[in-house]
Amino acid sequence: MPWPVSDRIMTMSLPLSKDPFATIISVYAPTMTNPDETKEAFYNQLASVLSGIPRTDKLLLIGDFNARIGRENDKCPLVISKHGIGKCNSNGELLLALCSEFELIVTNTMFKQKDERKNTPRSRHRHIIDFIITKCWDKMDIHSTRAMRGANCWTDHQMLWSKVTFRIRQKHNKQGTSKPTKLNTTKLSTISHRESFEQEMDSALAQWEEKENSTPDEEWATLQQVVYNTAETYLGKPDRKHQDWFDPNDQEQKRPSPPESVANQEH
Structure with a gap:
């Protein structure tokens, strides 16, 4: 069930199998007009939430970040891919610093598509302020992220959707695994x-x-x-040939004679 962390952060964990979970964090970040102290408090709290997520869990960090990260992926190549738009602002720098610290990638920038499919505000200006973010090593789980133009929703933002397929890495128990049978x-x-x-x-x-x-x-x-x-x-299986413990071709083994000292004691 959803767990409210604050009035700006909410988390939810979905079980995928016995151990790994998919943790979804929904956020509403402070706008540019908020004081710097409010922004820093928000990102410090978000960093605390990310620190408590197990490394084996899948992660989707989604929401309205009120931040522009731009298209310059050479500064943060692991965070921003090649298909961003617009320019970065001060809120975007805070978001990029957080993603760099926790090795996260912004999936909005991963896919080549028209700018109108990336633009999230209902505005003529092309920029992204709503993001779907995941762990860098799980980016292959994300197949598409784009804005849905024309979606009828009571907001000044366009709906953002992503196609996700979670790939679970199976744990291999060396003691419990059975080897395949040998073949002939x-x-x-x-x-x-x-x-x-x-x-x-x-x-x-x-x-x-x-x-x-x-x-x-x-x-x-x-x-x-x-x-x-x-x-x-x-x-089929190979024929097992067990060597008989008795070999008729072996020569008779004579019992060695005891040492002279032992023989003398017996007499």
Whole structure:
């Protein structure tokens, strides 16, 4: 459920699986006319909220920041991508400093599109003051961020939307993972078997189709499973040959004679 931090900051955490969460922070930053003390207090409080978010959580920092960050991505290449608009102001400098500190990227600047799709205020002046921000290492989760022109809403801002697909990194437990069964690869030593195996694999891959809205990790796991199942069906498991503990070809071992000192004691 939403948790109000202040009259300008609200957070909400959504469970994605057992451990990771998606934390959404909604903000309404002070305008340019507010005193510097009010702006600094807001960003200090926002920094405190960001510090408490676990590193494994997904993050969406969204809202009206009343800040212009401009298009000069050479100053903050990890925060601003190549497709910003306008010029930066003092509020934008505060926002860029916060994003740099917590390694965040402004997704509004990630996508090449017309300026009218970036402009968030209902104004002829092209600039962005509403942002959707995420962690730099999770930027591949964001597929699009743009303003919705013509949306009927009672505000002087245009609605901003983003298409997001959260990719969850699975934890690998080395003790709990099971290794795939070994296959009888010696069967491929002959040309006829190799050619037959290639035909079986080509047929299996021809029937495999990518699923819609699936992540690259899911597609890779499915492809691995198709390849392994086909190989296991054709090759089978290797024959285990255990060496008998008794070898008839071994020569009889004679028991060594005890040392003379021991032999004398026995007599």
